[in-house]
Amino acid sequence: MNLNTKNFQKIKEFLDEKHEKYNHTDFIENDPIQIPHRFSKKQDIEISALFAATLAWGLRKTIINKCNLIMELMDESPHDFILNHKPTDLKDKGFQEFKHRTFNSTDLLYFIDFLQRFYTENDSLEILFSSKSTQKENLAHFHNSFFAIDYALQRTKKHVSTPERKSACKRLNMYLRWLVRKDDKGVDFGIWENISPSVLICPLDIHVERQAKKLGLLERKQTDWKAAEELTQNLRLFDPKDPVKYDFALFGLGVESK
Template sequence: MSIKIPDEFPTLKDYLDWLFKKYNTPEFINSDPVKFVHRFSNPKDMEIAGFIASLLAMGNRKIILLSSERLFNIMEDKPYEFVLNFDPFWYEKILNNFVHFAYRNIEGKDLLVVFYLLKQALEKYGTLKNLFLKHYDEKHPTIKQALSGFVKELLSFDPPPKFNGIPESVGGLIPDPEKNSPCKRLNMFLRWMVRKDNVDVGLWSEVDKSKLIIPLDTHVSKISRGLGLTQRKTDTWKTAEEITNNLKKFDPEDPVKYDFAIFGLGIELKHGY
């Protein structure tokens, strides 16, 4: 599939810049999982809300939002307090009936483990940002090393009682870029936390937005191939890096802003976003 740029735009950059301005608006928020970040004003709540909402961001968008709403109801809209005081024994039955029907179902038992890991992270570091910054080095060309360190340490915490280690399914929810996973949802979470504009909240200003990597899923990869931003046939971390590096030709300081443009292009072409 080759995507033709409309005649009124001299270059691909002009077209992508136009799409970015069109879709990077406050109106975007209510139809996107980022809405759960904007629900809160306390940065501690915002980053936990973002992390949890990003984990569920797979599958149909309406189902993503409905499932997230159910989960935030369980948290009583107090995500930081909920995680910090999380009791796996108390919430085992409550979460037992939770299933997010995505491409791969996310079950309550997986979230039980995630919440318990996050609880230990908050007890040790106070915020997820502090954990991430421990592994962040501005000398690194991208956030890959920092994200890998963040994931490895998060998964190194103790599993809840009754669990014999961290389930493989949880490793799938919180993947390591060193294993060549595209880490779509984690990169989306980082986009929310690092960039600051009409949609992204920019809580982690210590991280250079030029080091972010495009959140890569099947829609983004399909459109990126159609635009000639990658020749790779599989959706991997290397593919996400290649697309990002090509987007840097249009904006070296903020390449991931074009995530909005690619999303918008999917709508313009009616690819079912």
């Protein structure tokens, strides 16, 4: 990013202003982040947030309705359900009829299977995102761990992205923003203590990409991992400790202009 001092300061002030505008509890009402905000238990938050982030494409109203349905099927207690459900629960409650775009009941049941195996032996999903030296490695580690079983489903892999396939990993980076960032605004949760907000990668969707290019924060043409890294590196110039806070500004601007 080639900016003179004057332009740098103008863009920083503009982004800070928009961050203050959109990083507000009013944001929760119409966003999938409202799903984990229904819970207070750490595991309930991270499980419901994983489903909300995974299903986060398409109309936000539809995403929220589908996530609410999953929580309803899990008796509004996802961690307890994950650990203690019986096979008959999955059959009788209607899990096998679930569908959101290309994410169907087969994918949902595999997610539940993975989560049950994981939480039987672990306290928090944070460990899968914090054991490696870079975010790129951590996201790849999560993906590989998610499918590290001989009956892992090939079709479900398209719903869990990885930088190893050059994906920008928009939904997983959004998930990490929710659980890692901590401020006094009341939107992001900040319940994961072992990951610094400074290493997070900005979620790169169509809204963020367009606004970033308008502001000269992104030049790469492909919407891939390198583009997400380029944008984040430029955002670190404005706030090295919390670059992804500007996701609120860029996403909000994109929705506003739409």
